[in-house]
Amino acid sequence: MINDIKADAEKRMQKSLEALHAAFNKIRTGRAHPAILDSVMVNYYGQETPLKQVAGITVEDNRTLMVSPWEKNLVPTIEKAIMTSDLGLNPATSGDVIRVPMPMLTEETRREMVKQAKADAEQGRVSIRSVRRDANSMIKDLLKEKEITEDDERRGEDEIQKLTDRYIAEVDKALKSKEEDLMSV
DSSP, rough: OHHHHHHHHHHHHHHHHHHHHHHHSOOOOSOHHHHHHHHEEEEETTTTGGGGTEEEEEEEEEEEEEEEESGGGGGHHHHHHHHHHOOOOOOOTTTTTEEEEEEOOOHHHHHHHHHHHHHHHHHHHHHHHHHHHHHHHHHHHHHTTTTSHHHHHHHHHHHHHHHHHHHHHHHHHHHHHHHHHHHHH
16 A cells, blocks of 8 residues: 555656656757747647647757748748747748747846746645655555554655655756756856
């Protein structure tokens, strides 16, 4: 039973970590990366569709993304979707290809983005601690029902704490990497 609780907790902590990585992908650095456009939705025949499902996104050079729509008639729609997204990007169309140059980041903008990354990381830590709290309460419920001994309870809580420490260290590592990426010119 404790192993089931531990496996569930680990799965939920992993999802928290994946959510953090997704949040970090939305914070753009000075370099072009296709994941920056993951949040862009395009009106495709009346349906809001992720950009990556209606176009190929490649890195042309380290400061420019190239978006190649699979249907020519989507070019103006995709261009408008990128402009109206909250990413602050200005696409330029040339024929049936859209180029998205990454603007240079000022020192102030970089600091704001680092603040955002730290807030996202703290949210990830809170989420992981919440999973720990839930797992520990399930273990305590098992003890109340006399399905496990106090030694099993202590051992289970120790295992959950080790799991929590490991995932929080992952969050810290991801934050450090993102900060270095943002502050490098």
